[in-house]
Amino acid sequence: MACVADREAAVREVAQVYELIKVQQPLLLLHSQQPPPSTTQLAQSLLGKALRALNVALSVMKQQQQPAAGPPAVTPISVVKAKPHQLSPPSPASADTQAAIVPSTATRGAKRRSSVAMDGKKKIKSSSWATVTAVPYDDGYEWRKYGEKKINGTLFTRSYFRCTYKGDAGCQATKHVQQVDNNSDDPPMFHVTYNNDHTCNSCSKAAAANTGSSSNNLAALLAGCCNMKQEPTGQHAAAAAMNMKQKEPPLLLPPLVDLQPSACLPHEQIPQCQEPLFPVSMEQQFCGALRDDDGEIPSATGSCISGETSWDGYSGDMAAAEDDPLHDLERFLFMDMDY
DNA sequence: ATAATTTGACCGTG
């Protein structure tokens, strides 16, 4: 049991280093506004890698630390098998769509959906699974929001998303995101429930494209450390976090486990970070307090770019370090997230 | 002009 204390100490140490490195990020970014010299790029790259490694290490340590009981103190990304339903592994490829996409042509007046629009009856979910995550936007697919609903007994609205390529490819994948009603001091967590696997090639292509395009995008890599504008009521946090079409510059936060609401500031200075982990624009990154006039998230839907399975040359790293046990862990962890 | 999001209403289920 002594090792528990040791581990906790180790976690604290690693977390501290993580924070320190993150604090350096804005400085580097400031320099990189101009054509960055290669040394800056190298430094950026190294920083990014260091953050990843630390993050993964922390994740692993935390997991070992908390056996099963009790709420995860910090669970950056935890995959929770959805309830009963049919549980299918969160892999993008187990394509089983169901049937007929029935285009509902009815107008609003002669209300559509004569039970047909509901795909026959109650949706027969080909698969369903859920995750709890601080970064609900980052699942490698592109989503379009199609609804939002206040759910009984919850503080936050639930946002509904479907695959962007539903029309093109008939992809039946959907998901809804519900911000967890947790302590306001805690970083917001989101319960994301997925229904149906993606059956469209476009989805994976988009993800792949993003993977390629975002590599070397350290700005994107770093962008996640600061706050998004805070939405007063928090009602749209989920939506803000989930939307996949970025209104803000599509900066990409590597789906790393984040430990703090805002790593850019010391904890004490974090002003009620409600949306700490979302990708944010550069301006937001440096002006954490930026807000709209009304203090709301600009169309909270500020969708986060989809397709983020790519984290700054991450795949390359992994490929290059086949026998590194840490990388194996990383692979394991990220495979969990990457579906 | 086009695309994405918002939002209120509709619909099926329990």
Add this chain to the structure above:
DNA sequence: CACGGTCAAATTAT
């Protein structure tokens, strides 16, 4: 009838 999920017109953003 309440509730959750979805639709689609209206609105907003690009």
